[in-house]
Amino acid sequence: MTAHKSGDPTTLNRLYGRQSGHKLRQGQQELVDTLLPAISVPEEGEITAAGLFGYDRPLHFEIGFGGGEHMAHRADMLPDHGFIGAEPFLNGVVTALGHVRDGALGNVRLHMGDALQVLSRIPDGALSFAYLLHPDPWPKARHAKRRMMNPGPVAMIARKLKPGGEFRFGTDHPVYLRWALMVMNGHSDFEWLASEPKDFQNRPGGWPETRYEAKARRIGHEVWYFRYRRR
Numbered sequence: 001m002t003a004h005k006s007g008d009p010t011t012l013n014r015l016y017g018r019q020s021g022h023k024l025r026q027g028q029q030e031l032v033d034t035l036l037p038a039i040s041v042p043e044e045g046e047i048t049a050a051g052l053f054g055y056d057r058p059l060h061f062e063i064g065f066g067g068g069e070h071m072a073h074r075a076d077m078l079p080d081h082g083f084i085g086a087e088p089f090l091n092g093v094v095t096a097l098g099h100v101r102d103g104a105l106g107n108v109r110l111h112m113g114d115a116l117q118v119l120s121r122i123p124d125g126a127l128s129f130a131y132l133l134h135p136d137p138w139p140k141a142r143h144a145k146r147r148m149m150n151p152g153p154v155a156m157i158a159r160k161l162k163p164g165g166e167f168r169f170g171t172d173h174p175v176y177l178r179w180a181l182m183v184m185n186g187h188s189d190f191e192w193l194a195s196e197p198k199d200f201q202n203r204p205g206g207w208p209e210t211r212y213e214a215k216a217r218r219i220g221h222e223v224w225y226f227r228y229r230r231r
Helices: 026-039 049-053 069-077 090-103 115-119 141-146 151-160 174-185 211-218
Strands: 059-063 082-086 108-111 127-133 161-171 190-192 224-230
Touching: 026 090, 026 108, 049 082, 059 069, 059 115, 069 082, 069 090, 069 108, 069 127, 082 115, 090 108, 108 115, 115 151, 127 151, 151 161, 151 174, 161 174, 174 224
Parallel strands: 059 082, 059 127, 082 108, 127 161
Antiparallel strands: 161 224, 190 224
């Protein structure tokens, strides 16, 4: 019998498969060639709001932004805040680039690759918000170590959030839901901002619907929304 590699996303390498899907159209390729380099997170060094945007401001970080619609909506709603998004898949990055261009969003920076590599370079206590929305559930038990909701990543998120900062998590997968609750209930740095079921069964204000949430609802899945405050 072959033993499964232990750990979690902070210790495992390469947590995803292919990084691109369908071939890009000319306009999409132009976004990758021109806009992406202009708004990419630097490859090395400390990552701060002042370094990215010219002056200090509340900083948000989204882990795996998919097509970027949530990040774009929040960035448009909060133009005086700074937003960092990390996504390993090229086609999602291209869609997000379209949102940035169409919305003239100067307060967004992107990284195509591992979110934790970027998060680790943000100073402790620098984030006002962190988001993990509809992550890959890795539903098989042997793949549980690949879930972003694991003690290692959650501890890193806690360190990067300022006291009173908020971590938002959403999923439509019941296995992932139970796992995430177990992880978060064992983490004393977070206070769950819920007092009754409607607090996690209804989408909170300022939390736009993503394509993954819409798809989940179309196929009859229930969706859960969680907000945690950094103690």
